[in-house]
Amino acid sequence: MTRGAGVIDVRDLVVRRGRVLALNGVGFSTRPGAVTGLLGPSGCGKSTLMRAVVGVQVVTSGTVEVLGLPAGDRRLRDRVGYVTQASSVYDDLTVAENLQFFARVLGVHGGPSSEVDRCIDAVDLRAARDQVVSRLSGGQRSRVSLAVALLGTPELLVLDEPTVGLDPVLRRDLWAMFHALADAGTAVLVSSHVMDEAERCDRLLLMREGVLLADETPAELLARTGTTDVEAAFLALVEGPAA
Numbered sequence: 001m002t003r004g005a006g007v008i009d010v011r012d013l014v015v016r017r018g019r020v021l022a023l024n025g026v027g028f029s030t031r032p033g034a035v036t037g038l039l040g041p042s043g044c045g046k047s048t049l050m051r052a053v054v055g056v057q058v059v060t061s062g063t064v065e066v067l068g069l070p071a072g073d074r075r076l077r078d079r080v081g082y083v084t085q086a087s088s089v090y091d092d093l094t095v096a097e098n099l100q101f102f103a104r105v106l107g108v109h110g111g112p113s114s115e116v117d118r119c120i121d122a123v124d125l126r127a128a129r130d131q132v133v134s135r136l137s138g139g140q141r142s143r144v145s146l147a148v149a150l151l152g153t154p155e156l157l158v159l160d161e162p163t164v165g166l167d168p169v170l171r172r173d174l175w176a177m178f179h180a181l182a183d184a185g186t187a188v189l190v191s192s193h194v195m196d197e198a199e200r201c202d203r204l205l206l207m208r209e210g211v212l213l214a215d216e217t218p219a220e221l222l223a224r225t226g227t228t229d230v231e232a233a234f235l236a237l238v239e240g241p242a243a
């Protein structure tokens with residue numbers, strides 16, 4: 001990566017989806033080695049923003065650059081990992097077979113079999129390595145998608161609501177894993193509509209109706225709004241004194 005450039009650089013981004021203005025002038029940048037949380041209520045535009053970052057969203061105006069290249073550039077294919085809300089793995093293959101398949105598709109370098117096991121270990125699925133995905137629990141299944149996204153050690157991981165529907169222990173473990181990945185230098189962008197997950201992020205992007213309300217650390221957000229939790233901070237920003 002070019003030194004000094006952001007991992008993600010979004011400027012004046014406007015996206016219309018049908019009649020809806022899904023993003024209305026969004027701008028931010030992220031650096032490597034941090035977990036950035038994209039938080040906001042259902043329908044506020046989180047998935048649309050993530051789709052724009054990975055280059056699968058038609059944008060109305062504005063720019064989105066990733067690692068100094070236009071979002072979706074072919075050269076970013078193995079440098080960006082993306083996990084959507086829908087499972088993207090094959091139910092009739094085992095965990096390891098899924099990983100092997102995607103490693104071949106991505107043309108992952110450095111010996112596919114050791115890379116497959118590295119990613120399975122990273123999401124703590126070694127015990128389920130040879131089980132067929134259809135027999136796994138929901139939480140295990142989302143970890144298989146996550147393992148696929150880790151193939152090739154991407155510099156940016158984009159995770160759309162990866163903890164939705166998971167039990168508290170699994171959620172805690174996944175957040176620990178996001179921080180371990182960030183400590184190893186990966187930039188992690190993770191969305192959630194659960195405000196209490198905000199406190200687990202290094203940095204927060206708070207969003208409402210296609211607009212960013214905040215772009216700061218959780219501590220800065222609480223100090224600025226004079227609140228003690230992110231849910232109250234969100235409400236303070238929404239209901240605060242009219243401009």
Ligand SMILES: Nc1ncnc2c1ncn2[C@@H]1O[C@H](COP(=O)(O)OP(=O)(O)OP(=O)(O)O)[C@@H](O)[C@H]1O
Nearest residue numbers: 017018020022041042043044045046047048049193
């Ligand atoms: N395919 C589509 N066509 C038209 N409008 C869409 C489409 N997908 C989403 N939208 C609209 O765009 C807006 C933003 O949706 P988006 O999925 O980005 O929100 P979100 O914050 O990710 O919500 P959730 O947490 O429920 O996934 C919403 O008003 C939604 O109804």
